Amino acid sequence: MTAIRTTYEEFIRTFGNVLFAVLLFVVWGIFTMIGVIVDQGKDPSVYYAAYPAAIARAILRLGFDNIYHSPWYIGIIGLILISLTVCTFKRVIPARLPPLRPVKIEKIPLHAQIDLRGEESDVRARVERFFASRGWSVRKREFDGVEWSFADKHNWARRGVLIAHLGFVIIAAGTTLYWAKGFSGDAAVVTGQAVEIPQTHAIIKLDNFRYTIKPILTKSGMVYQPIDYVSHVTVTGKSGIARPMTVRVNHPIDVNGTLYYQASYGFAMQFALRHDGKPVPGLQDVLLKEGEHVDIPGTQKTLVYDRFVPTIDKTTGMPAPDPRVSNPGVILTLDQAGTAGASALVALREPTDLGEGWSVLPQRYILYSGFEYRYDPGIPLVGIGALVLLCGLIISFYFLPARLYARIDARGDGRGCTIGLAATTVKGYDLFETQFQALVEELRSSLEPPGPSTTFRPAEAH
Amino acid sequence: MNGHLQADELLMIVSIACYIIGALALLVYFFSREVWLRNLGAPLAIVGCVAQFAQLVVRYELTGVWPLLNLYGSLSLFAAMSVGIFIVFAIRYKAWYAGGFVLALAAISLAYGVTWNEGTMPPVPSLQSYWAKIHVPIVVSSYAAFLVAFVFSIIFLVKYYAEKRIARETNVASHAALADDDLGEQRISVRGETPAIEAAAAAGSPLAQWLASLPTLSQLDVIVYRAIAIGLPLISLGIITGAAWAKEAWGAYWQWDPKETAALATWIVYLAYMHLHTRNAWRGLRTNWVSVLGFGIVVFTYLGVNIWISGLHSYKM
Ligand code: HEM
Numbered sequence: 097m098t099a100i101r102t103t104y105e106e107f108i109r110t111f112g113n114v115l116f117a118v119l120l121f122v123v124w125g126i127f128t129m130i131g132v133i134v135d136q137g138k139d140p141s142v143y144y145a146a147y148p149a150a151i152a153r154a155i156l157r158l159g160f161d162n163i164y165h166s167p168w169y170i171g172i173i174g175l176i177l178i179s180l181t182v183c184t185f186k187r188v189i190p191a192r193l194p195p196l197r198p199v200k201i202e203k204i205p206l207h208a209q210i211d212l213r214g215e216e217s218d219v220r221a222r223v224e225r226f227f228a229s230r231g232w233s234v235r236k237r238e239f240d241g242v243e244w245s246f247a248d249k250h251n252w253a254r255r256g257v258l259i260a261h262l263g264f265v266i267i268a269a270g271t272t273l274y275w276a277k278g279f280s281g282d283a284a285v286v287t288g289q290a291v292e293i294p295q296t297h298a299i300i301k302l303d304n305f306r307y308t309i310k311p312i313l314t315k316s317g318m319v320y321q322p323i324d325y326v327s328h329v330t331v332t333g334k335s336g337i338a339r340p341m342t343v344r345v346n347h348p349i350d351v352n353g354t355l356y357y358q359a360s361y362g363f364a365m366q367f368a369l370r371h372d373g374k375p376v377p378g379l380q381d382v383l384l385k386e387g388e389h390v391d392i393p394g395t396q397k398t399l400v401y402d403r404f405v406p407t408i409d410k411t412t413g414m415p416a417p418d419p420r421v422s423n424p425g426v427i428l429t430l431d432q433a434g435t436a437g438a439s440a441l442v443a444l445r446e447p448t449d450l451g452e453g454w455s456v457l458p459q460r461y462i463l464y465s466g467f468e469y470r471y472d473p474g475i476p477l478v479g480i481g482a483l484v485l486l487c488g489l490i491i492s493f494y495f496l497p498a499r500l501y502a503r504i505d506a507r508g509d510g511r512g513c514t515i516g517l518a519a520t521t522v523k524g525y526d527l528f529e530t531q532f533q534a535l536v537e538e539l540r541s542s543l544e545p546p547g548p549s550t551t552f553r554p555a556e557a558h
Numbered sequence: 559m560n561g562h563l564q565a566d567e568l569l570m571i572v573s574i575a576c577y578i579i580g581a582l583a584l585l586v587y588f589f590s591r592e593v594w595l596r597n598l599g600a601p602l603a604i605v606g607c608v609a610q611f612a613q614l615v616v617r618y619e620l621t622g623v624w625p626l627l628n629l630y631g632s633l634s635l636f637a638a639m640s641v642g643i644f645i646v647f648a649i650r651y652k653a654w655y656a657g658g659f660v661l662a663l664a665a666i667s668l669a670y671g672v673t674w675n676e677g678t679m680p681p682v683p684s685l686q687s688y689w690a691k692i693h694v695p696i697v698v699s700s701y702a703a704f705l706v707a708f709v710f711s712i713i714f715l716v717k718y719y720a721e722k723r724i725a726r727e728t729n730v731a732s733h734a735a736l737a738d739d740d741l742g743e744q745r746i747s748v749r750g751e752t753p754a755i756e757a758a759a760a761a762g763s764p765l766a767q768w769l770a771s772l773p774t775l776s777q778l779d780v781i782v783y784r785a786i787a788i789g790l791p792l793i794s795l796g797i798i799t800g801a802a803w804a805k806e807a808w809g810a811y812w813q814w815d816p817k818e819t820a821a822l823a824t825w826i827v828y829l830a831y832m833h834l835h836t837r838n839a840w841r842g843l844r845t846n847w848v849s850v851l852g853f854g855i856v857v858f859t860y861l862g863v864n865i866w867i868s869g870l871h872s873y874k875m
Contacts (some may be wrong), residue, residue, distance in 0.1 A: 114837060118830045125826040129855075132816045132823065132863065164814045271812075280810065314676040322682050345683035346807045357809035358683075468809040478811065482798040489794055492832075493787035524841060526776040527783065 111179045112186040120176050127172060131163040177268055184261050192254045192497075192522055196246045198239045199501050204518035205525045208536040212543055213512035219543070220245065220504050223515060226542050227500065230535075245502040254522060256491030263485025270477030280470040284385060285329075286364045287462050293469060298351050299332040303340070305361060305465040309419050320419050325358050327465040343467065353471060360466030362386050363404035365426055368457045370447070385464060389431075395452050396433040403427050404461065408443055415441065426458050497522050498531075515539075566620060569613035570634075570672070576606030577641070577665035585658030591771055596654045603641055603648075603657055610638035610668075621678040626694040627685050629864060633671030635695060636860075637664035639702035643788065647706060651781055655772070659709045689803030697796035697821070701856050703789030704828070707782045708853035711846040714778040717752065718843055720769050725754035751775075779842055782849055783835060790828045797821055820859035827852040 110116050134155055135142060143152040143161060159166035201207050212219065224234045224245055232247035283291045283300065290301035308323040327343045333351045341349045348357040362385055369379035369392070382390050384401040391398050405425045409416040415425075424444045430437040430451075442448045447457045503516040517536060521528045580602030587595035614634060617625045625631040644660040647653050681690070751774060758766030772778070800818055801811035812818065831848045834840040 114833050118833050121826050121830040121833070125823050128819055128823040128826065131814060132820045136814060310680065312679055314679065316676065319676070319679065321679055323680055325683055346687045348806065348809065355809060359809065470809045472810070475805070475811065486791060486794055486798065489791045493791060523836060524838060526780050529776070
């Protein structure tokens with residue numbers, strides 16, 4: 097039992113320590129940076145090409161090639177959430193919402209003493225009026241027969257930290273909701289064709305895709321600037337009714353709660369394969385998108401459609417930088433038994449010999465449009481969490497809760513009384529020093545005449 | 559068109575000139591405390607900053623293209639915001655002494671930005687969004703606030719280590735000044751006094767007299783805190799607006815794109831700063847080192863990622 101209690105106490109002590117939270121932040125920051133520096137989600141060969149073998153192996157073994165979804169990353173966020181919860185209840189709430197209690201005035205670095213003539217009760221009433229008129233909320237308590245006045249400013253803002261922390265928790269809940277219930281994917285649709293989205297069964301037919309590229313002469317030469325990508329689609333959602341819609345970058349469409357975005361585009365190519373100069377049934381109209389391939393029957397050859405070349409430079413016979421289509425071609429690779437073979441640039445409607453009696457003819461290109469789709473039920477929560485977090489930050493940084501302690505004692509010589517004043521804030525004393533000085537000065541002059549002496553001695557507190 | 563561009567370029571030349579002369583004046587002021595130098599440098603900072611904002615507005619008016627979508631425009635705004643935020647601090651905390659460093663950094667960013675000036679280009683589709691007008695200025699302003707914090711952190715650290723060194727050399731007990739001495743909660747207070755520097759200054763050391771003329775460590779620390787208290791909510795809002803934009807443009811509010819991820823790392827560092835700043839024993843020396851580190855990461859996020867790492871923010875689509 098004691099062992100359990102000790103472990104529990106140890107857990108609370110560790111996770112309730114801000115420095116431990118900062119340590120977790122450091123680890124979180126390092127993991128985040130690793131993901132910035134190390135390319136994410138690439139093929140293992142990419143890491144072996146980019147790093148010495150030992151480092152590449154380590155990256156792959158530790159999951160740093162997909163770090164944001166690795167147990168490390170999820171684990172550290174989990175630990176931060178635990179630490180945040182423990183800290184909030186065990187530290188923040190007790191520290192930020194302290195009860196009213198007397199203090200040793202001269203032990204508090206921000207303190208001052210004002211001596212003046214007058215009745216104790218009268219002085220107290222004037223001191224309290226002074227603070228109340230400046231927006232401080234004044235409360236009185238008696239401790240061991242001594243009456244204390246407490247004045248609080250921005251007391252409500254003591255909860256700023258709690259709000260910031262709550263915001264983070266809400267964001268975490270929102271992202272978890274996506275993991276639990278959301279989905280995403282992509283679909284490339286060739287003009288005139290339709291695809292069914294597996295998760296939603298919506299049908300997206302691409303009626304037409306259009307892009308605009310503008311040549312602009314800059315100081316460093318001609319730049320071909322993309323200006324617009326537009327897909328005209330017909331969408332059949334849950335209602336079963338087909339509706340025409342337009343998808344552009346920055347203008348997604350919403351189909352029954354799932355959003356579809358314009359993500360990419362490309363050129364599908366219709367190839368005709370011939371054997372011994374004759375058309376081959378089934379291989380007369382092979383439609384491939386960039387990166388796709390077709391196996392050549394009866395051989396160990398695979399024809400890969402690498403990429404579309406919008407313009408072949410007529411003089412050099414090489415791909416021109418102009419991305420607008422004028423004299424198009426394709427880059428094809430002929431793989432042999434799984435090993436990459438040579439690549440060739442082939443003009444549209446120009447037959448090319450593939451060996452063993454086979455030839456290929458790129459017949460015509462058809463634009464396709466790439467969509468990403470995503471259903472994320474966590475978005476409203478993430479949005480709310482972000483706003484809550486932001487409010488928490490603003491409250492924490494711009495409203496400094498401060499508490500003044502005033503103790504008024506009749507002087508022994510019966511000639512007046514002494515006001516002892518001290519101030520604490522939730523962020524140490526430095527931030528409040530100037531204000532405290534000004535406040536004490538104002539109080540002193542408001543209580544005069546006469547005010548024989550004021551002592552402000554922050555430095556003496558050391 | 560040509561005439562217009564000259565107006566634009568003229569304003570740019572005015573601001574760079576103001577920053578360079580202002581930086582020199584205020585740097586010499588930092589060391590010499592000749593008041594006329596401050597009286598020269600401060601108006602130059604203000605004129606340079608105003609000229610820069612005017613330049614951005616003129617450029618937008620003339621080209622019709624939002625000027626912040628390339629590194630040139632963004633660095634222009636960064637320089638202008640850094641100087642702008644600094645001016646507010648300089649007036650509020652009588653801190654013109656730090657202006658030379660801020661203006662010099664602004665001039666360097668501006669000059670570097672000019673090397674990225676490719677002329678006017680219409681934005682690529684993903685940048686054709688009203689979010690561009692909201693997100694970019696917010697993020698750039700947060701970086702500017704962190705620059706101001708960085709400069710004051712450096713001054714803090716210079717004074718701090720000078721105090722330590724002078725204390726060692728002169729055998730003055732200076733523990734009161736050293737924020738890293740954890741002597742318990744109560745002691746840490748209106749700290750920042752530098753007794754060794756004061757003593758050496760009284761004994762006639764010119765270096766110590768100069769050091770003593772700087773604000774106390776606690777005053778410097780408060781300025782750094784205030785600058786980060788501007789930067790952190792701004793970068794949070796920048797990440798939030800960036801996420802909102804990403805959701806609209808790319809489908810997911812968070813894609814782990816290197817730029818947004820590096821911004822997250824920056825956010826984490828300044829979050830760590832704020833947490834450490836709540837701890838008496840950590841406030842001061844260590845938090846100011848975190849501020850210096852944070853600015854290093856800001857530079858990486860702002861420039862390093864663009865230059866070395868490609869991602870969605872390389873704006874291909
Ligand atoms: C990652 C999300 C977090 C955010 C956005 C966040 C935000 C904040 C903010 C804005 C403050 C106020 C700082 C100030 O007043 O100067 C604060 C303070 C604090 N936070 Fe966090 N925090 C986070 C995580 C954590 C975690 C994991 C812990 C757990 C140990 C923690 C513990 C504290 C404590 C103890 C304070 C100071 C309370 C005090 O001493 O009055 N925070 N936090």
